[in-house]
Amino acid sequence: MKYRALIAFLAISLLSTAAPAEEGMWQLDKFDAELFARMQELGLELSQEEIYSPGGEGIAYAIVNLGGGTGSFVSPYGLILTNHHVAFGALQRASSEENNYIEDGFYADRSEREIQAHGYEARVLISIEDVSDRVLKKAKGKKGVKRYEAIEDVIKEITAEAEEGRDVRVSVASFFGGMQYKMSTYFTCKDVRIVYAPPRSIGNYGGDIDNWMWPRHTGDFSFLRAYVALDGSSAEYSEDNVPYEPAVHLPMSLEGVGKDDFTMIIGFPGQTMRYRSSYSTDWSLNWRFPGRVKMFGDLLDIMNKAVEKDPGVRIKTARFDAMLNNSMKNYEGQLEGFRKAGLLEQKIAEEKEFTEWVNADKKRRKKYGNALPAIEKLYEEYSVHRDKQVIMRFAGFMNQMLGASGTIYRWTEEKAKKDMDREPAFMDRSIPRVKQRLEMIDMGYDEGVDRQFLRYFMLASLDLPEIQRVRAFNEMLTGYSGTDEEKVDALIDDLYTGTKLDDVDERMRMFDLTREELMKEGDTFIDFYAKVYPEFKEMEDRDEEFGGNISAVRPLLIGGMKEWKGGAFYPDANGTIRLTYGTVTGYSPRDAVNYSCITRLGGAIEKNTGEEPFDCPEKLIKLWEKKDFGKYEHGCFVDVPIAFLSTTDITGGNSGSPIINGKGECVGAAFDGNWESISADYMFNDKLNRCISVESRYILFVLDKFSGAYELLGELTIQ
16 A cells, blocks of 8 residues: 555655764665775675676675565575574464474475465565666656655556566665665565474574573574476466576585674665654654554553463464564664664754754755755644554554455455556555465464454544544444443454454455445445545555655755765665675673673573573583584684674664675574664664674584484585
């Protein structure tokens, strides 16, 4: 839906400082010569062409976009290394009480035993092309919704032209707040399978307690495999498919890392907001983050109570549980980081200096003078309905019956249009994935939890001021008597009693109906969504108005900041491929506390309590007690390294990215940032910001000594 595109328009505003050497998520097709020289100084042995070349050569072509996470090819036969938590959704969907792959892990010692990773695709980069001139020409002189739609339409045209007659997938993203647009072309492996995942007690050792924390002792890795049709073309899951053969794959390092070693990460970071204004920062600090923390905590309570009553619910809700816990802790860390650093105050002071610089010159005043006042006004106008919009967005996402009814209802409207006139999410190229999502609902659906989620959002709406309430909720409750809670409970009973959307065959049947046929069904959830839909449409219209207007002033502000500050200039993360580099280094978060940069297996044993999440497997304990480390022992201590810190700059979406040494070897997989770096989405602190990665020797040790995954080990190139 269009409102999801708002995310792409929210990266606005100020450069915080000129970038230090290790800060920055750099574009591969436009790499600064001085920065590359800095990488060589730190220990890089590869040439630029050996990292990335437009001709399709270089280790960058071993990097895989997994949609929300990153992976890398580590064998000639489509084997992908990523994080356990990136593969978690596939493990959850494949698990049952009889085969709990989340808890017990999984290993396919031959291809026919590999399990389909439902909902996963592996996108392999083919090319990057600047299409700024074409996009900006269409947008020129337009405002609000008209500008938004002009940009959307030209991107659809570019995409259709680039994909026509080719077995590729194209995406166009904005950079520097809309100053630049680039098209990335990918080959997509639609058939992805699970090959190996360690048990939870290794892959998520420490759980939510250790999440974002250092020292860390988590073996956060898994292996997937990409498949294609016999002729090498992209194909949906089929037993006849064969492993994809990548042009490049990374060797795994048996040497791992040591202190001060050079490292770099190539991956697909999702979103940073380092160029945001004080108005956007204030929005996050004083409204968005506190609200999310409370909401996610409430939703987690709902799931925890359901699991207490029925432990079988745990597997069904595991994906939501992991997502909410991770996000809630992230927001808590952002709030702490903002307040400790005084980020809002910094932004306000910086904007004051910037404004003085602008006003000191007539030409600058004419060009940049209105940017900040315009942004302030846009946020003020947009905030009027913000609480209502959050309720509607999350209700449609967390409540699966409402989400399914919305997808089916919207499709009856969109499919009546020409393909190029549809919303991007409902164009022909996207329909297979839409249908797949509808089919997968049963893999993570519990009616009791779904009911409680809807109840939560309806009651939250009733608590809002009248202008922010969801009108349709109020109208539907008028036919019921009693307290607000009694009315909501009665309505929800009727909704779940009268729907067939909890049956996959019925969902897919209804997906093929016309609008008239669908409404004749009398399905209670379809009727429910039909009543709410006008307000969803109003929300989308507000998003487009805001997005179109902000995309016109944001480039002016960022351009002005660039002119004012000068120096190296990298764009905020936006889901496109980036390179970041640094060294293996510890840090000191506060007085008298100094963290070393590598943890070891003995540290995991020290944390062991025998109870989740510190329930170290008995076999792993015995291996450590016998000092049976084999060739995976670190040269500086008699133990196996588990995780390490580096100054590489990452964010969400980088999870699973290979961390690579100066020779181009994979020395691990990035999986987290430290607590002090959570606010790095908004501000980078080179003294505190650290990336946490699982070390290659621990990956190989677990495969060998713990799991006996000799077939998988034999497939890897180990150097």
